[in-house]
Amino acid sequence: MNISLNITETIQEWLIGMMPEGAASIVAMVAVALIYLIIFAVAGLYLVLLERRVAAWFQLRIGPNRVGPLGLLQTMADALKLVSKELTGTIKADKFLYNLAPYFVIVSSLMALAVFPFTKEFQAFDINIGIFFLIAISSVGVIGILLGGWSSNNKFALIGAMRSGVQTISYELSVGLSLLTMVVITGSLQLSEIVEVQKQGWLILQGHVPAIIAFMVYMIAGTAETNRAPFDMVEAESELGAGFHTEYSGMKFAYFFLAEFINMFIIAAVATTVFFGAWLSPFGITESIPWLGAFWFLGKTLVLVFLMMWFRWTFPRLRVDQLLTLEWKYLLPINLVNLVIMAIIVWLNLTIKF
Amino acid sequence: METTVVKSNFKSEEYFINMGPQHPATHGVLRLLLTIDGEIIKRVEPDLGYIHRSIEKMCERDSYQQIVHLTDRMDYLSSHINNEAVCLTVENALQLEMPERVKVIRTILSELTRIASHTLWWGVMGMDVGALTTYFYGFRDRELINDIFEETCGARLTMNYNIPGGLMFDIHPNFVKRTKDFITHFKTKLPEYDTLLTGNVIFQKRTKGVGILTKEDAISFGASGPVGRASGYSCDVRKHHPYSAYDRVTFNEALKTEGDTFARYQVRIQEMWESISIIEQLIDNIPEGDVQVATNAVIKLPKGEYYQKVETARGELGVYVISTGTKNPYRVKFRSPGFSNLSLLNHIAVGGKIGDLVASMATLDLVIPDIDR
Numbered sequence: 154m155n156i157s158l159n160i161t162e163t164i165q166e167w168l169i170g171m172m173p174e175g176a177a178s179i180v181a182m183v184a185v186a187l188i189y190l191i192i193f194a195v196a197g198l199y200l201v202l203l204e205r206r207v208a209a210w211f212q213l214r215i216g217p218n219r220v221g222p223l224g225l226l227q228t229m230a231d232a233l234k235l236v237s238k239e240l241t242g243t244i245k246a247d248k249f250l251y252n253l254a255p256y257f258v259i260v261s262s263l264m265a266l267a268v269f270p271f272t273k274e275f276q277a278f279d280i281n282i283g284i285f286f287l288i289a290i291s292s293v294g295v296i297g298i299l300l301g302g303w304s305s306n307n308k309f310a311l312i313g314a315m316r317s318g319v320q321t322i323s324y325e326l327s328v329g330l331s332l333l334t335m336v337v338i339t340g341s342l343q344l345s346e347i348v349e350v351q352k353q354g355w356l357i358l359q360g361h362v363p364a365i366i367a368f369m370v371y372m373i374a375g376t377a378e379t380n381r382a383p384f385d386m387v388e389a390e391s392e393l394g395a396g397f398h399t400e401y402s403g404m405k406f407a408y409f410f411l412a413e414f415i416n417m418f419i420i421a422a423v424a425t426t427v428f429f430g431a432w433l434s435p436f437g438i439t440e441s442i443p444w445l446g447a448f449w450f451l452g453k454t455l456v457l458v459f460l461m462m463w464f465r466w467t468f469p470r471l472r473v474d475q476l477l478t479l480e481w482k483y484l485l486p487i488n489l490v491n492l493v494i495m496a497i498i499v500w501l502n503l504t505i506k507f
Numbered sequence: 508m509e510t511t512v513v514k515s516n517f518k519s520e521e522y523f524i525n526m527g528p529q530h531p532a533t534h535g536v537l538r539l540l541l542t543i544d545g546e547i548i549k550r551v552e553p554d555l556g557y558i559h560r561s562i563e564k565m566c567e568r569d570s571y572q573q574i575v576h577l578t579d580r581m582d583y584l585s586s587h588i589n590n591e592a593v594c595l596t597v598e599n600a601l602q603l604e605m606p607e608r609v610k611v612i613r614t615i616l617s618e619l620t621r622i623a624s625h626t627l628w629w630g631v632m633g634m635d636v637g638a639l640t641t642y643f644y645g646f647r648d649r650e651l652i653n654d655i656f657e658e659t660c661g662a663r664l665t666m667n668y669n670i671p672g673g674l675m676f677d678i679h680p681n682f683v684k685r686t687k688d689f690i691t692h693f694k695t696k697l698p699e700y701d702t703l704l705t706g707n708v709i710f711q712k713r714t715k716g717v718g719i720l721t722k723e724d725a726i727s728f729g730a731s732g733p734v735g736r737a738s739g740y741s742c743d744v745r746k747h748h749p750y751s752a753y754d755r756v757t758f759n760e761a762l763k764t765e766g767d768t769f770a771r772y773q774v775r776i777q778e779m780w781e782s783i784s785i786i787e788q789l790i791d792n793i794p795e796g797d798v799q800v801a802t803n804a805v806i807k808l809p810k811g812e813y814y815q816k817v818e819t820a821r822g823e824l825g826v827y828v829i830s831t832g833t834k835n836p837y838r839v840k841f842r843s844p845g846f847s848n849l850s851l852l853n854h855i856a857v858g859g860k861i862g863d864l865v866a867s868m869a870t871l872d873l874v875i876p877d878i879d880r
Contacts, residue, residue, distance in 0.1 A: 212643040308524045312546070312861070382637055383709055391532040391635045392861050467703075469710045470637025472862040473546055 163274065185277050193266055193415060198228040200414040203455075204462055211466040238403035243306045246400065250304035255401065255408035257297030262415040265290045269422050270344050272432045272446035283344035284336060287423060288329050291378065294412065295321040298380075298387065298397050301409070305400035313396030316473055317387040320377060323480040324384075327374035330488040334367040334495045335360065335427045338504060348431045354507040355430040361505055363495040368428050370484050370491070375420035376461055377476070379413060383468035386476060421457035422450075429453045521549055528557045532635055532865045535875030539852075546860045551853040559879045566839035571597050571671050571806045574839065579665035581843065582877035584624040585819040587616050587656075590669040595750055596815040596826045597671035600808045605751075607794040609673045614752035615686065615789050616659070616668065618782040622693070623652040624820035625775050625782075628872045632772065633704050635869035636713050636862075641704055648696055651689050655682065671806055673799035686790055690783055697779060705776065714769035718855040718867030721766055728854065729847035732822025733774040734871055738766035744818040756788045768863075771870035805834050821845055821872055845877040 164184055168177035202217065202224065209216025217227035242251060265287055267278040280286055295317060302314020336342060338360050339350045350356070357364045377384040388396035398409045425431055430453075432446030439445040471479065498504060527538040536557035542550040562581060566574045571593070578589035591613055598605060630645025653663040658679045660668040668675050704710050720730065725738035735742040743760040745753040761777035763770035808830035816825040822844025829838040848871045856864040 208639075212640050213647055214643060308522065382639075385637065389637070389862070391637065391865050394530060466640050468638060469633065469704070469707060469713060470862070471709055472713055472860055474860065475709075475712055 189266060189277060190263065193263060193418075194411070196418065197411040197414045198232055200418060200458065201231075201410070202228045203458070204414070207459065207462045208466050211463075232407065235407040236404055240405060241400075241402045243400050245306045247304035247306075250300045251400075252405075254297045254301035254304065255405045255412075257300065258294050258412040259297075259408040259415075261290050261293035261297070262412045262419060264293075265419050266415070266422075268344055269426060269450075270348055270431050271450050273443055275447060276345065279343065279345050281341075281343045283347075284332050284342045284427070287419075288325065288332065291328075291416070291419065292321070292325055294416065297412075298409075301401065302397035305397075307400050309393045309395075310397050310399045313387045313389070313393050313399075316389075317380060317397060319473070320380070320384065320386055320476060323477060324374045324377040324484075327370055327480060327484045327488055328378055330485070330492060331367040331371040331374065332423070332427055334363060334488070334492045337492070337495045337499050338364075344426055344431075347427060348433065351430040351433055354505060355428065355433070357428040359504045359506060360495060360498070363491050363498060364428065366487065366491050367495070368424065370488055371424060371428075372457075372460070374480075374484060375424065376464055377480075379416040379420055379461075381413070381417065381461065382465040383470050384476060385465075385470060386473050389470060417458060417461055418454065421454045421461065424457050425450060425453040520544075527554075532868060533875070534631065534873060537849075537873065537875045537878070541861075541864075543861070548856050548859055548861065548864055551856045551864065553849055553852060555879055557879065558876055560876075562880045563839050563841060567835060567837070570834050571808070571836070574836070575669060575671070576665075576667055578841075579667060580876060581841065581880055582819055582821060582824070582845065582874050583664055584627060584874055585620050585821065585824075586664060587613075587620040587666050587668060588817055588819040589824060590667060591617060591751070592815055592817040592819075592824050592826045594669045594671050595817065596813050596828055597806060597808065599815060600811070600813045600828070600830070601671075601802070601806070603672060603800050603802070605673060605800065606796045606798070607752075608796040609798055610752040611789050611793050612674060612678055612798070613669065614756070615786055615793075616656075616666075617751070618785045619652050619655065619686070619689075621820045622779055622782050623649045624872075625779050626652075628775060628820075628869075629700060629704075632869045635865050636710060638704060638707075638710070641700075644696075644699065644703065648693055651692065655685050655689065658682070658685065670799070672802040673797070677798045678793075683790060683793065686786065690786060690790075693779075694783065697776075697783075700776065705772070711769060713862070713866055714772060714870075715767060717768045717859060717863045718870070719765075719767045720851060720855050722764075724851065724854060725766070728851040730822070730851060731844050731847065732818070732820070733761070733771055733778060734822065734848050734851075736761055737763045737770035737774045737870075739764040742823065744816050744823050748816065750815075750817060752789060753785075756785050758785050768866050768870045775870075775872075807832060807834050808836070816842070819844060821874065821877065822848060841880060843877045843880065845871075845873050845875075849873055849878055 165177050165181040168180055172180070206216040217224040220227040220230050268276070268280060268283045268286055270276040298317045299314045302310040302317070335356050338356055339347045341347060353359065357368055380387040398406055401409060432450045434440065434445065434449050521542055521544045524541050524543060525538060526541050527533040528536040533539065538554040538557065540552040540554055541548060560580070562577050565577055569577065575590050575593050578593050579586040581589055626645040626649045630642040633641025656666055657663045659682055660666050660675060720738045722739045725735045725740045730738065730740065731742050739762060741760060741762060746760050758781045761774045761781060763774055808828065810830055810832040813828045813830070814825060816823050823842065824844055825842030827840040827842065828836045831837045852868060852871065855867050
């Protein structure tokens with residue numbers, strides 16, 4: 154299969170004319186990393202704004218609309234405030250782990266962004282185990298949460314962190330298995346190839362019934378993995394105050410906060426890539442204009458992000474034992490059966506292809 | 508909720524956390540000393556006194572007209588009903604017969620207060636189980652009632668509309684129309700509450716079978732109001748000892764027998780419907796007449812002991828006054844519903860999770876200044 158050139162290689166080839174090959178690789182990597190960092194720091198901020206506007210819309214309010222036109226600079230101002238705030242901490246905190254924790258969370262979520270095929274060209278890191286990489290990286294984040302809760306010398310934070318450990322480890326199984334169900338159709342873990350397969354129809358159509366089940370399981374488990382309501386046991390405001398990040402302030406808190414939103418974006422982006430054909434336009438209507446792929450990718454992702462916000466502002470929170478019952482007694486068995494059904498469908502060639 | 512206890516040699520350690528005095532779920536400065544084993548609650552010990560203002564002692568210093576103003580600051584969500592309790596005590600002691608107009612207006616305002624209190628409770632209840640949107644829905648409807656109050660007496664929360672001997676002044680000309688508008692509006696909005704929260708599977712799972720209080724326990728803990736009625740204990744003061752205009756309206760006492768958190772929730776929703784019905788029966792024919800009975804500028808109660816109870820949004824509020832015949836009471840004691848209802852928290856929360864404690868506490872509808880006074 155002919156894999157298209159991705160963005161790192163494009164920049165690298167352009168640089169090779171100016172410097173030796175080794176230096177060009179390093180400069181290209183740093184340049185791409187910077188581009189991604191800037192784009193997603195800003196995207197994270199605007200997701201926060203979107204969440205606030207959506208929440209306001211659900212709650213009969215207007216939402217932030219004063220700072221800048223339509224309130225567009227509100228979260229920028231908030232970020233500035235957070236940067237300038239004093240970094241406080243508890244006296245008996247384990248300082249090293251306490252300071253390390255936010256970086257685990259933010260770095261793991263930023264790393265996951267590297268593999269997404271935003272368009273055919275715009276993909277930093279087209280690894281042949283893409284899905285595996287995503288699942289692996291997203292589990293690193295929980296270490297940060299556990300460390301943060303453990304080291305801040307606060308019992309509420311500790312309870313939050315332990316809940317998070319239980320929750321993320323459980324729901325990772327469902328996320329992994331539902332994605333695996335789709336991999337049965339594509340026969341590849343590489344994201345660009347998964348997109349390639351979907352030129353014959355998005356996977357949610359190709360795999361019909363089991364794919365829809367897998368999608369629903371994925372969305373539930375994905376919401377749980379981002380620790381958002383109705384699965385926000387970790388922060389459970391009315392029970393634990395602020396949960397694992399109770400003792401964090403200023404920019405360290407902002408890292409946790411931003412990571413939550415980027416994680417939400419990642420969950421939606423994975424769903425877009427695996428179920429809804431990533432940058433492919435419906436019926437190939439804009440196939441002649443490749444850069445519009447980014448529009449389709451972001452559009453689909455934002456619809457799914459909106460879905461997750463909808464959950465959050467409508468449902469009450471589950472209790473911690475109900476959360477585990479849902480995963481181990483319902484989602485996991487459904488998932489395993491679903492995987493077998495999908496395998497049979499692919500074996501008997503019952504998938505729908507256009 | 509079925510709880511299975513796995514017997515093993517593993518020994519877990521109990522630990523202690525402070526829930527409050529600053530904590531989102533305690534709705535004020537209540538401090539709960541929790542002994543927890545993992546997530547399971549072993550003991551809850553409320554620690555009071557963070558907002559104690561010696562209201563009962565201050566009453567001994569003040570004249571009877573002044574006492575009314577202090578009662579606003581107890582259960583601030585049913586301030587009108589608190590005022591009414593003191594006024595009724597004084598009026599009964601002086602054997603003043605109130606004009607019909609006063610009785611009807613007091614009853615209508617009491618029921619509006621009850622709806623306002625329950626809408627706020629509903630919003631906060633949703634928030635405690637994690638559904639933040641309910642808060643704004645509840646406040647939307649409560650605002651309209653507060654606007655009516657504002658127009659009637661100038662205050663939105665601490666009303667002081669009652670005085671011993673009647674009402675401070677007559678109702679605003681718009682009062683009847685606005686109240687009717689509100690009732691029409693609220694009748695369309697109350698079903699929305701059910702769609703948003705009551706019918707939700709997660710909500711029902713969180714509340715059904717959680718924090719069960721039996722009828723016997725409810726009586727022995729002195730539970731009153733919706734908490735008692737959800738356990739099947741018929742304790743509505745409006746029904747059993749009618750005051751003001753409650754003897755001339757027909758309404759059902761909301762009763763449930765399950766005694767769990769969901770039953771307490773349903774009782775309050777049911778009470779809002781009953782309040783609507785009470786207001787509808789009275790609003791169209793408010794009798795004409797005076798709104799005050801002349802009293803002395805300095806009220807002196809005859810020597811003796813007086814007790815009057817009313818049904819606030821939280822339960823039975825009792826006012827106990829000992830008078831020695833002077834212008835000040837010798838001793839005043841308020842029997843606040845919140846205090847007795849809080850006493851049963853340990854009983855219903857032990858064995859549950861932290862989340863269950865928060866859900867149970869939300870349906871006790873605690874107002875901390877009412878408990879501490």
